[in-house]
Amino acid sequence: MPLPARAEVCVLGAGVMGSTVAYWLARAGLRPLVLERNTGPAMGSSGRNAGRVIQGGNAQHALAVDRFGHDEAQAIYRATLVNRDLLREVTAREGLDETRAPTAKLDLADSEDEALELKRTAEALLADGIEAEWLDLPEARTVFGTDLPDTILGGLYRPGQDMVHSVAYVRGIATAAQRHGADFSFGVNAVSVEPISQNARWRVVTDAGDVVADHVVVALNAWAPTVLPAIAPLITPVRGQLVQTAPVPFRIPHWGLDRGLVYGGQNKDGSLLLGGLRNTVPGRDEHIAVPPGANTPAFSTELAERLGRALPALLPDATGVPIVRAWSGVMAFTPDRCPLVGAWPGSEGLWLMAAFNGHGMPYSQVVPEQMAERIQGGQGSGIPAAFDPARFF
Ligand SMILES: Cc1cc2nc3c(=O)[nH]c(=O)nc-3n(C[C@H](O)[C@H](O)[C@H](O)COP(=O)(O)OP(=O)(O)OC[C@H]3O[C@@H](n4cnc5c(N)ncnc54)[C@H](O)[C@@H]3O)c2cc1C
Structure with missing residues (x-):
């Protein structure tokens, strides 16, 4: 099928982020166009991960509080809780329950300093009303479901987590997005994104022709510098x-x-x-x-x-x-182990969702859902401020 010359929103990349933003945009009544260089969704990082949809950011909560301050650390953790609820809601609504399973998480320590860090995190989470518990080795063994080595001192236990079969899940989301009205073009390689002067529109140059769009979402993860060379030093x-x-x-x-x-x-x-x-x-x-x-x-x-x-x-x-x-x-x-999510600084209609630091699934619903809200002119305030690409510019 030839590429349409025009799209309201053009999404680059059909990993979990690109497919899911298309899903939320289509559910809102828009008709996004997703361009993916592979023959189907989930062939980049999203199809190769362990499917662990865990909670919290890259840093343990107590360390995130030290680094970002309490409110921002809480915003990051809360985003991942909203993500879990959205994931459960969407998989149920779209007939994807088979791709998801509930589980828990046990962060283990075999050194005193890591144990201390995890105990502090348990306290910080409890103070924020989040279920978490430090368990010494005998208790940790009982929740783990199998034996643990004697070198383990204990672990931070957090129930209420999820795992997905990431290929099946992302393909299911992409299919649901299409059912709601999104278009996906596979085998299309995005080469550059160029502003069209005056009216804040964008030209996406691809090896299959150009697309003019009011909004462009760059969801290319490690490949984002292909179309945004300025972020190469950050990734x-x-x-x-x-x-x-x-x-x-x-x-x-x-x-x-x-x-x-x-x-x-x-x-x-x-x-x-x-x-x-x-x-x-x-x-x-x-x-x-x-x-x-x-x-x-x-x-x-x-x-x-x-x-x-x-x-x-x-x-x-x-x-x-x-x-x-x-x-x-x-x-x-990224240098600060936080993703790059938000408006491309100084450019209306150009959006970035990339660099998830090996930890994209905890944001894989909430970030696209909130991004879709921003694209429609809303606040999208569920995206933590710490993720704003402007912090580097
Ligand atoms: C081994 C491994 C294990 C992991 N385990 C976990 C885990 O358990 N939990 C977790 O949260 N995270 C995990 N991750 C990280 C997780 O996979 C990523 O954070 C997440 O998949 C990022 O999704 P994405 O949509 O941003 O990127 P991607 O899935 O990489 O999507 C980018 C898409 O862009 C396409 N593309 C690239 N260039 C172009 C172009 N020029 N034109 C058009 N399309 C293009 C690619 O083909 C790809 O489909 C793991 C990663 C790896 C590698």
């Missing part, structure tokens, strides 16, 4: 890798250790996911190259093997369970 591409086991007979919540440097979760089918260990790789896999046209950096067999070898030490009951799959993807990090 560091980082390789993330996951291994997946055969199904196991026990059920565990999301978990993380060493401030999330190694983490895991479990799929609905019982298979375990284990990721991270970037700290064992020179340069922590930051500034990784993603070849032109590729959806992922090169896969590291060595890192995948290291993750597989680490599994029995982390989860003793998983000893001998085979690894059946392993893959890599690209994350986009």
Whole structure:
């Protein structure tokens, strides 16, 4: 199908962010046009993640309070709670319940200073009315659902989390967006976004022709510098890798250790996911190259093997369970580990949702829903101020 020459809103990228903003815009009665270079949605980072829709920002809440002040830290945490509720509402409404499962989260500590950090976070969350509890090792073992190594001191337990099968979920959202009136054009590579003088409109230049739009939403994550070269210095591409086991007979919540440097979760089918260990790789896999046209950096067999070898030490009951799959993807990090979400500074109608620092799912409904509100002239005040791209300019 030829590209339409004109669109009210043109969304670049059909990952979770682009597909979901299209969903909310279409539900509001607009007819957004999504341009995606791949043959379908969820082929970038969104199709390669662990599907952990956790709560809170990248930093544990107590550290976020130290860094951003109480009100902004609370705004970030609250956004992720609103996100959870929206995710549950949308999956139920759009027949996507099969792609989602409820779970909990246990952030584990094997050092005194991390334990202290997690205990402080439990207190800070409770003071903000959010259910959280520090559990010593014996109690942590009871909620974990399987054994934990003796080196663990305990963990921060938070119920009420979710996991999704991210490919099925994002494809489901994209289909729902189309059902509500959004258009998706696949196999279209966006090359640049140029202002059309005077009337605040934009020309999206693609390899399949140009589209003129009143609003353009750049939802290209690690690839956002392709059309906004000015943000290249702000975005560091980082390789993330996951291994997946055969199904196991026990059920565990999301978990993380060493401030999330190694983490895991479990799929609905019982298979375990284990990721991270970037700290064992020179340069922590930051500034990784993603070849032109590729959806992922090169896969590291060595890192995948290291993750597989680490599994029995982390989860003793998983000893001998085979690894059946392993893959890599690209994350986009910013200097302050906060995403870039909001109006492109000084430009009416140009919007950015990118660089989710390996942590996009906790914002994957709330950010697009609030962005859709802003595009329609509303406040969209549910997007934390700390995410405003203007902070760097
Ligand atoms: C291994 C791994 C594990 C992860 N685990 C989790 C997790 O458990 N929980 C969590 O919250 N986050 C996790 N993440 C991060 C999460 O995947 C991202 O934050 C999220 O998917 C970002 O979504 P997005 O829509 O912004 O980006 P993407 O999904 O990357 O979407 C960008 C889209 O833009 C398209 N595109 C690129 N260039 C162009 C162009 N020029 N023209 C048109 N289209 C273009 C791409 O093909 C892609 O579809 C993980 C990431 C990795 C790599």
